[in-house]
Each structure stands twice: as C-alpha cells, then as structure tokens.
Amino acid sequence: MRRRALIASLTAVALTAGCALAPELKTFHLSHREWRGTALSERGRLVVADAVAGAAPYTVTVIEIGGVLELPADPVRRIGILDARARTVAAELERHGAVPGDIGVEVRPQAEGTEREPDGPLLARRFAIVVHEW
Numbered sequence: 001m002r003r004r005a006l007i008a009s010l011t012a013v014a015l016t017a018g019c020a021l022a023p024e025l026k027t028f029h030l031s032h033r034e035w036r037g038t039a040l041s042e043r044g045r046l047v048v049a050d051a052v053a054g055a056a057p058y059t060v061t062v063i064e065i066g067g068v069l070e071l072p073a074d075p076v077r078r079i080g081i082l083d084a085r086a087r088t089v090a091a092e093l094e095r096h097g098a099v100p101g102d103i104g105v106e107v108r109p110q111a112e113g114t115e116r117e118p119d120g121p122l123l124a125r126r127f128a129i130v131v132h133e134w
Helices: 002-016 042-053 075-095 120-124
Strands: 024-030 059-065 103-108 127-132
Touching: 024 042, 042 059, 042 075, 059 075, 075 103, 075 127, 103 120
Parallel strands: 024 059, 059 127, 103 127
Antiparallel strands: none
C-alpha cells in the first residue's frame, strides 16, 4: 500500500513540476481515393471527421496528405494543389470543431515514411497536417 502511495505522489510531483509527457500520435491518411482535385471526397470528409472525433488530451492527431502521384510534375502547379489541399483539410477540421490555433502544417520535401514524428512545434498542436511534396 505504501509503495502505491509513493508512486502516486511521485507521479503527481512530476506532473505538477512541469515535466512534459510526450504526446501520443494518432495518424490518419488521405490517399488519392479521398481527393477530387483539391476538394475532399465524401470518404475524405469522413476520415477528417473521424480524426476530430478521436482527438484526445495529450494526443496529436496527424493527418497525412497523400495521393500525390497523379499530380502535375510542374513544381509551381503541384505546390498550388498541395497548398489548397492543406487549406481544405484545415477548413474541414474547423468545420468539425477544431480551433484554428490547434492546427499546424508541416511540408516534407518527399515521402520520408509516414510514421516519422512531426517536428517540435507541431507537437504542441492538437492537429498536424503533413503534406508530402513528392
């Protein structure tokens, strides 16, 4: 019994002393099936709605924007489409109750693996939109 009390009090001290707990990551993927150009398909809107519904304290919900293989090779057109898709996802998150200050965006030059943790500043947000340029 004393051991449990000691562990509980040490945990409480650690939490109140400002020790940051690493957030849990939940990842949702938006592939080519979830896009109609720069607009989300019905399926894509459901993925985003599920992401918002599943958000929890001490959790960063990562939304990976994929489906880039069919995009134009021209970098200017490609970036324009990806920017529009990121804005679309952010608007859909807000439509389901996310606060704009809780949404961050990270652009990765190429698909480096979808399980890589977002960069430091995004870990302070509830929602991280990750855009893969290639």
